Amino acid sequence: MMDNRTDHDPVTGTETTGHNWDGIQELNTPLPRWWLWTFYLTIVWGIGYCIAYPAWPLIDRATTGLLGYSTRAEVEAQIAEVDARNADVAARLASADLATLERDDPAYHYGVAGGAAVFLAHCSQCHGAGAAGALGYPNLLDDDWLWGGTLDAIAATVRHGIRNDTDDDARWSEMPAYGEFLEAEQIAATTEFVLQLSGQAHDSQLAASGAIIFAEECASCHMVSGAGDPETGAPDLTDAIWLYGGDREAITESITNSRFGVMPAWGPRLDEVEIKAVTLYVHQLGGGE
């Protein structure tokens, strides 16, 4: 023990810790004792927390903790709680006749909101998250429907799908590949007539001979006017909407090799509420009839 006075800083009179780095002394300004106790308390709390809650990572999982808490279980409980709360409105939607369901009915709102989730999970892979479709996958926002755009027609399409082998009630039609029956010149003439039908630039001489071929070969499905038929899924050839492209090259390809778009049946995979919900959702995207 050295002289006690040297333990104090001469300027402030504060006690020093006795630590000295290159002539710089460390002063001792004592922390309050309660601070120390608070620190110990946090350690005790931390130990208690590790025991009560999941904390330590093990090889394949973490310690579960005495309270058995898990965020996944909490989410499951919350989902179950929401489902229970919505049970009434879901049952109402399941038994509802969509065509007469009022827009201010809670079941309608439940359907549209839930249908959006169903759509993103099951439909967006082909039709796109915004339902705008892509080449070969119909745009569900526009006012043109191959198989009808009423609520019941949409529900039937969702339930049974299109041109699939798994559902006997699937919508079905098959355009022949005219490359096997017609000469290249005949196909070219028909193409010009289809261009004329949709009001695009065309060769009128070829179109005139194409009109004859069209009346013989195509009008049975696409109608004499070319307006198509939702009963057979025959596209309207007079409008501005083309599933596989509307230019000369794309139309020639369609006539020569035909198209065969398939949609799976969702009846086996979705329940009644989900089918009606996604139907309501699709119907209100801007094209519903």
Next chain:
Amino acid sequence: MSDSEPTALYAAREPIFPRRVSGPFRTLKWWIMGVTLGIYYLTPWIRWDRGPNLPDQAVLIDLAGRRFYFFWIEIWPHELYFVAGLLIMAGVGLFLFTSALGRVWCGYACPQTVWTDLFLLVERWIEGDRNARMRLWKSGWTLRKIRLSLTKWTLWMLISVATGGAWVFYFADAPTLLRDLIALDAAPVAYFTIMILTGTTFVLGGFMREQICIYMCPWPRIQAAMMDEETLTVAYRDWRGEPRSKGTKRRALAERAMASAQAAGPRIGGRSPRIPMPGIEPAAGKPEPARDEPGDCIDCNACVNVCPVGIDIRDGQQLACITCALCIDACDDVMARIGKPRGLIDYLAFSDEKRERAGKSSLSVWRHVLRPRTIAYTTLWSFIGLALLYALFVRPGIDITVAPVRNPQFVVLSDGSIRNAYDVRLRNKHGEDRPFRIQIVGNAALRLDLEGVDATQVPVPADDTARQRVYVIASANTDPALADSTDIRFWVEDIVSGERSYQDSVFNGRTRP
């Protein structure tokens, strides 16, 4: 250099027993305490009629409904800039007060100070003044001490419950919530909040006190950085008080000084000038530099005894000092009794201290308060305040926001026309249902269509937001249908009141390669 270990790295709290004091600053503090506590406890109970669809509580933070009601003002979540503006004003206001008057916030208005003051009042009422409390502290746990302590803690607890309780009334209809609370029928979060705030009030006001200010609060550090040499703050006139002395030592000093003064001959003035209170003319006569005669400080420790944070202001400005000015009252009282002028401890700027030492008189209070820095703060503060007021009075009772649907940007319809979709939100801030009309003005090529609605009118419920999908359609081969993008403006009109509001957006046409 010594290698010996210090005595302790941790120190127990020194108990503080502030003595009762009276004077103008104490009176001011009582008033501020009364007003601030009154505002805090009573505000939730003020009623304000807003009609049938809206709450009738004057000040209400409706978290579930996402509304903030303040008398005639109703703030929606998207108008949070009002709150941000008020916070900025509070910040700039604190800069202003701190640069002019130091830590006045700490000394007068901080809840920690106000509630500690209230708890001290209770403590003094139950246990007596400083000396009685010190005796009680030192005594063993007698029956009397137990009785007094229990009484004190009970009263503290009642205040704490009222404090924690008042808080939750700001978030729900106060009378209903009070009934529910008593009937044990209120939401658990209400009880939980009350419990936490009761606990913090009890511990912070009764036991932690100055420890909060010294060790926990960041403001002493921040505010210290905002003060300058012109800032008025509580300080000790060292040149006037020193050398402090009392008793026989003081008499001996005085006699020696008298002898040397007589030897030096007559002189004008004295070392004890009159220090003016704000608004009172300063007296004639300039202070003289300190001499070897005894200073005005008689070392009576009155300033130390009244201090709620247990410091000695004569050691100079220090972090622990909350500038509550009670030492000024205490010292002025003593100076009056010994026949010396007031102001040995006073609101004093550092620059004045230097002036007085140099024998000059100090500047007036206004010269310290009104200077470029404080004027700049005041200007900024007022500017923000006026801007907020302006925004408050011009904001319409209706509002529209338009979010264009980007996926896809446009849809081609059968007839070749181009359709864009927009998610429109219509806000009705009125207390009743209103029909709104949506329009696009100024572009004849564009047509409006509302999803699920035949007309262009949308009913919007009272004090609510309606969402509406709106389509804008450009016929084939029109300018907007062919242009990459066209600027458009959505107008919404409240059919009842005729109020209008708009939002600009764009129409995306068919992009040609």
